[in-house]
Amino acid sequence: MTGRHCSVWIVLWFACASGLGGCATQSVNIRSLPPETPAADNAAAAENAAELAKALASEPQNTGTKETKAVPLVTPADAPSMATYDPWGRLNRFIYRFNARFDEALFLPIANGYRRLPLPLRAGVHNFFGNLSEVDSIVNYTLQLRLVHGLRSAGRLLINSTLGLGGLFDVAKKFKLPSAPTGLSATLATWGVHPGPYLVIPLLGPSTLRDGIGVVGDFGVSHAVDIAHLYRANESWYLEGLNLIDQRANVDFRYYSSGSPFEYETIRFLYVRKRLIEDAGLSRGRQPQKTPHGVPAGE
């Protein structure tokens, strides 16, 4: 009894202290961030640049010959309008602001704390969730009739779950089976479903109606398959939480670091163009969907 009282008082005391502390330092707030690692970053950049140079040197055969014959080129006239279909703009803006505040107050500080853990540990967590997502990839590659890709995902799941110790290590990558996740949204796109209206999802951020359905569908598939009973056990909430933190920690984005009131418009523009370009890639041999002139992109 006393013990419980004690803890209640401690919690209250902390709440008051942090509240008062908040008042005292309201005009200045100093937040410690994960340290920068410039030497390693530059080494990584050098490596990327070397790889890129190699890739560019071998590019001409790739792009020039094989592909151009099969695939009708996208011409500037095919580009969607610069305007974006956003009939739910007011609600979207509201959710975008909510996301920004939530991220600033909670999500980002947690992710920054997480980023201080040793890299091998975080890489293990990241690989683990990546491995679980292969289930969605297998299902959706099959629905897209891209069976080779589906087999690759199945192979990855098999290898990484066993040799990779339950997915903690991405061993398959070393066997030249690189990760290439896909999901329900890509499947819908393959069969000609338009992105639909722009949609900002609470906590997850920019999306479209189709992508939103994809997120729900993918979660449903994972849940239905329930690999290793990870999705329906009582501890699943912790796992989902860790998954979110891992995702956030791997994204180098800060809401309103642009300082610009146009940020919502900029992100919306870039997000929808990116998805449309990916759609054009999915619709391989076929002519990609065209947005008629004057119609906002995505409609």
Next chain:
Amino acid sequence: MRLIVCALTMTLGSAPIAHGETQPLPATRSEPPPAAQSQTPSATPSDDGSGAPPETQPAAPSNAPSAALLAATGSPTGLADSAALRATVFGTPPQDMAPLPETVPLSEINIALPWANPVPAVYWFDRKLRVWFSAQKKPAPLAIVIAGTGGDGNTSKLSILRGALYGAGYHVLTMPSPTFPGFIVSTSSTGVSGDLLQDSRDLYAAIQQILAHLPRRVRITDIDVLGYSLGGANAAVVKSIDATTGTGKLHIHRAVMINPPVSLITSISRLDKLFAISIGSSDADIDRLYRQLYAELANLYRASGKVELDEGFLLAAAATVLKSDAEFSAAIALSFRLNLADMFFAGDLYTGAGVVVDPRHPPRVSDSLENASRVLRGMAFSDYFSRVFAPYYLKHRTNSTSKSLIADNRLDIIGDALRDDGDYYAQTNSDDLILDTRELQWLKNTLGPRIVVYDHGGHLGNIGDRHQVADMLEMLAGRWSPPAP
């Protein structure tokens, strides 16, 4: 997952192709605007020697094929040098980078400044000034670094300089440019950014506040100030303001300007011109550029056979899509233009100029700003100057004229200090596209042995390069001596 996509799209944004704010690749930042006036420190326009105030030529909209004007035939200081354009877009190659430390501690400081203007609804996220600080464990000199036009206090260029300076034993404080929207809202006393003297005063006052609030364990032995591009000019003026300040003086020791402009207005007009030449000036021209980029990216992506449009792809795309000088110019000009749109919007809102914001009905927090952003994309710096900047300063500065506003925005407002005080230094490139031959000569004449001019690097294209960093550190330590001719 969606957030990842979000970050990727931001990367796309910062690749020279699209938008232009934060991050990795190579965006270019360049000069901003205008005016200052006499009530100041050492500021007497002393225009002797080489440079009469150049005249502003508002960009002549011309759709003439860019190749002609931008081909690699230009003089080392023209708009035209091909290598300069590439260096400007891509920055220092990783293999040429100076040695950088393994880890650099970092914290961010968010500070509310007592003199700030009321914050308009659409800027709810910009209430506090945000700066970044890296503290040494032992007593050390402090290096304050100021970003170039439109940059926040944590641009990739600032990050490189932070690494180099921290590695050399400095505490490092990195500050946004006074033209960054977050600064305009939280710190500017006017809301109209681009005036060299006024912006630098606001900066100086902010620095005083920040230093007063640093944790007590941080022990500072000396203070130096640096900046790149417009931030370089700001840094030098900040030092000159400090020299004439009475109470609260910070005793700033040395100032190093990296690729500074000489005349803000001339430099920016040059970027307007670059935009007009490489892109055009109507909305249709911008639409054409967008469609062309979209098609190129889409085709590259399809050919790559990738499933997700990721960062690696975008880097490759930037290297592949940008081929001609005209395309590099377009990337530089577009990046600047998008920064300008932010300055323009803030200035319009604060002064009630009515260009895109109806002063009687300022936008509310959930209103669409699409129309405003579309209109501002098509507006040049000359429009900002004539519709927001000049009207504001003509009203608030007695006896000023458009001409005097232009003259006030030249480095010669601190010409005497630059000439006579041995603690001002500069680093620039002979092919920096924001300087013409006359301006470069003015810098050389004024600073004498305290300037180093590299042959190559364009605008900011060699920040972090071994030579640039080594020379910068020598200058800060007061050990700099020019290489024997």
